[in-house]
Amino acid sequence: MKTLFILSLFKQGYKVKVSTLYHLLKGKRTVSVLMSGFLFDNFFCFQLFPELREEAFYQILQQLIKDGCLDFYEESLEARLTDKGRQRLQKNSLHIDSYTNHLNGYKYGKTEMEMWRILQFLVQVTSHLSYQNNRYIPLEASPKYQLKIKKLLTEIDRKNVGSLMKNEWSLIFDRLSEEESSFLVQQFSGYQWNGKAEQQLLPDFSAFQKAVYRKNIYHHLFSCIEELEENAVLKRAVGESIEKNKNQSMLRTRELWSEGHSPAEIAGIRRMKPSTVNDHFLELAMSERGYAFDQFIPSEQIRCFQEISLPCQEWRYAELRQQFEVDYFSFRMYQIEQIKRERGK
Numbered sequence: 001m002k003t004l005f006i007l008s009l010f011k012q013g014y015k016v017k018v019s020t021l022y023h024l025l026k027g028k029r030t031v032s033v034l035m036s037g038f039l040f041d042n043f044f045c046f047q048l049f050p051e052l053r054e055e056a057f058y059q060i061l062q063q064l065i066k067d068g069c070l071d072f073y074e075e076s077l078e079a080r081l082t083d084k085g086r087q088r089l090q091k092n093s094l095h096i097d098s099y100t101n102h103l104n105g106y107k108y109g110k111t112e113m114e115m116w117r118i119l120q121f122l123v124q125v126t127s128h129l130s131y132q133n134n135r136y137i138p139l140e141a142s143p144k145y146q147l148k149i150k151k152l153l154t155e156i157d158r159k160n161v162g163s164l165m166k167n168e169w170s171l172i173f174d175r176l177s178e179e180e181s182s183f184l185v186q187q188f189s190g191y192q193w194n195g196k197a198e199q200q201l202l203p204d205f206s207a208f209q210k211a212v213y214r215k216n217i218y219h220h221l222f223s224c225i226e227e228l229e230e231n232a233v234l235k236r237a238v239g240e241s242i243e244k245n246k247n248q249s250m251l252r253t254r255e256l257w258s259e260g261h262s263p264a265e266i267a268g269i270r271r272m273k274p275s276t277v278n279d280h281f282l283e284l285a286m287s288e289r290g291y292a293f294d295q296f297i298p299s300e301q302i303r304c305f306q307e308i309s310l311p312c313q314e315w316r317y318a319e320l321r322q323q324f325e326v327d328y329f330s331f332r333m334y335q336i337e338q339i340k341r342e343r344g345k
Helices: 002-008 018-026 031-039 054-066 083-091 093-100 112-130 143-154 158-175 178-185 207-226 233-244 248-258 263-270 274-287 299-306 317-323 328-343
Strands: 070-073 078-081
Touching: 002 054, 002 083, 002 093, 002 207, 018 031, 018 054, 031 274, 031 328, 054 070, 054 078, 078 083, 083 093, 093 207, 112 143, 112 158, 112 207, 112 233, 143 233, 158 207, 158 233, 178 207, 207 233, 248 263, 248 274, 263 274, 274 328, 299 328, 317 328
Parallel strands: none
Antiparallel strands: 070 078
16 A cells, blocks of 8 residues: 555656655655645645655655656656556556545644544543533543633533534534544544544554555545534634644735735845745645735746746756746746646636
């Protein structure tokens, strides 16, 4: 499974710099790493495996190259999918998709376990509360989680907490598959029942299989919770944790920009290099909808970009600079906007 997963990250067929792909999986937040993920449709992989060892990653790559599934280019340290690799992915496409179709490490990877623990604890507490039972061993002893749930309970009607939870979880389970719902429900504990451990539910899975399977379901769960109404208990329970995944400095730049400040003014206000502010705009353009960032690209540079016949995933900044005058920010922003149009986003 691990080998197939790594191979699937080359599915677009373009040359991908392998070191950048490794840093994407680890969660290194630089524009070059994020751009690589965005260009090659691997943005969801950001910070999926922060504990991934470099040695293990390169061993898998070497095996894929040896098997003829990837071509490796020594000069640029890039790899690209071969016909054999493409056939292998097609043969296993349903298997791979079932494990990865809801993954979103960029949005949830940093706090996924924190959010899951909050939800498990919330279910336990509200279950016992609905039966007026206060004699039980809480799943969480940490003040971090206990204070979170106590604060949340002060904001809702305790008398109706049982029906509130039932209604909200029903909405969630209507969106999840039966398999996903079963995996989640069996881990919950509450009045007169104890949840099962992940190992009990997935006894025959490898460690990597369990990790990807779990993440895929949790990320689907979180996305469904985000679609609930604003005052939903589940949404309030994990809202702060979801926000923690975002680049907080980027959000401050977005806030100032929304107030009408120009990029130059934001750099002055925040005492930052203009290039740092530009990096924030690039990440905003990659991660959020509803912004027309192409307003930052000079019209003369847009005309130059439009004359390039190669797919923008294959553009190289150093090569383009030899053809016409272009700055890095405009180059990257045009790539982002172009790919968003191609993908209908």
